Amino acid sequence: MTPVTHDAPRAPLLELRGLTRRFGERLAVDAVSLDVKAGEFLTLLGPSGCGKTTLLRLIAGLDRPDTGQVRLDGRDITSLPPEKRPLHTVFQSYALFPHLTVGENVAFPLRMAGVPAPELRARVAGALADVRLAERADAYPHELSGGQRQRVALARALVGRPRLVLLDEPLAALDAKLREAMQRELIDLQREVGITFVYVTHAQDEALALSHRIAVLDRGRIEQIDTPARIYEFPRNRFVADFIGNINLFEVEVAAAHADGLRLLCPPLGTIVARARPGVRAGQRGWLAIRPEQLRLLGQGAATPADNRFAGVVRDAIYVGNVTTYTVELAPAVTVEALLPNTQPGRAMAFAAGAPVVVAWSGDVGVFLDA
């Protein structure tokens, strides 16, 4: 286990048990079981159509599972209608009520809960202040900017102090700069109020930046659930490896598996030394996954103590500011991407296209994935 960077409390608040939802022939959610701890920020990450929004709707009660159970605080809420569940949702389109002012929108859940007027006013004012919209209380949603609407939706979901807040791609409609700012605000807000967040997104950078834990979904199933660092560094299968960040994949066969490392046979290149993984046996076929930033690029003939070194030719170099991405051909039909940080000014394009280079990496990086 790598150390967890955020401290997430322990007690399970939300438990999903074998949740399945079928739309005709298609399994939108396939036997999903999952625990979310109180105070945790959990992200459901996956490509569009992976079932993450359906899963969210099952938790909210806006849709019913065919089989399985939703438990909140140990209580079975599977058959509870949405209005009886102590959780609120921030919808992707915000779903602000267009005929109500910002203040009335935020007051809505309190009104429904029968909160008396003086307390209601105070809490609406407080919630609007929390999202820095106190002076827009009398505006209508169509008079607000996208970022402001997003914050109203957030205030409306938080004002009732629910046990759980579900967020369905709340930042998808915002431009990049605003998204980054809102990510920061979301983290601060969530840590501040201590309300459990279940967050749905298809943006892996958002998931990595925000979450205590990430559940990667594909075709209705959870492929891996773990901390952002472990998801990124130790993907469990090819789908997770491919989906999160960029990764180089080599088709390999295990030649020898020891406690201190694997010897992998990659026919076009030869033998590769990689990090040990329990349960891997000699003869097994699969993929070796290595992140571009774990590769080093050296001039031909430069000395290096790296365990793995292969000669190649630079095919392409793309300068993006903080790093330069090199595409290197190691053998016919075997190309890798290597990411070099631009730490020294003026040396951004150290290797030009066509330059002979050596790609090297240490034997304790790289994850072996089953075929």
Place this chain on the structure above:
Amino acid sequence: MRSRLARWFVTLPPTLFLWVFFVAPGVIIALASLRYPGEYGGLAPLVADGRVQLTLETYQFFFSDFIYTWIFLKSFAFAFVTTLACVVLAYPLAWKIVHARRRHRDLMLLLAILPFASNFLIRVYAWMIILGPQAMPSVLVNTFLGWLGHEPVSLLYSSFAVLVGMVYVHLPFMILPLYTNLERHDPVLLDAARDLGATPWQSFWRITWPLSLPGVLAGSVLVFIPVLGVFAIPEILGGTGDILIGNLIKEQFLATRDWPFGSALSMLLTGAVLVVAWVGARAARRLGGRYA
């Protein structure tokens, strides 16, 4: 130069149409309402004894007998009740159409406007048969009244029959604007309302209903105004006491041949309709500004 010509080309036909079929008849009727009746009906000569003969006597006559104001008020009451009944009947129907499967939706819409394909009078006459003494509704009602020891009643030739006819004829004018409005509602708003603690009933009254008010208003104007001027339905389905403003006007032109009085009644009705339309437009603008 060319754009000017193009503008003329586009705006001339509707302008011409309005002048010929709206402004000119309006002026003619307004003028007629100020003229004296002819000796044998129609209008007296405009110029007689070397003077233009105009008078406000006809309007004085209208206000001198309360019966005419009463008929006006009764017509407004009929129009109001008809509009209300149309809202109550059309709303669930429009809702149902909006939430039907795509394939059924077009068919249901077609069925809603299909009555327009047959003649208005024939459709009203059909109600004479449906509400007639031998038909099922009448038999059922009178059997029930018989149990209560009540005299049998006639459904036909009554205010009830007039209302049924008016609601039936004008219902599509309510369904269509309501459908257009409800169809545009984002279903996620109802999800949000439920999610934030509203029961289905509360979500309807707090979200769907206020958002549909522009549609309700549009439909109400489309029903209220034509119902005010209707004369065939009371004549066919109504009893002797069910004379409405439309019948009165028609009578002045075709039976009594008192054209100035008929014209004055038309002017007053037009004035009343303009007021209703103006109030409706104002309310719509206020709602529209909030929802934009």
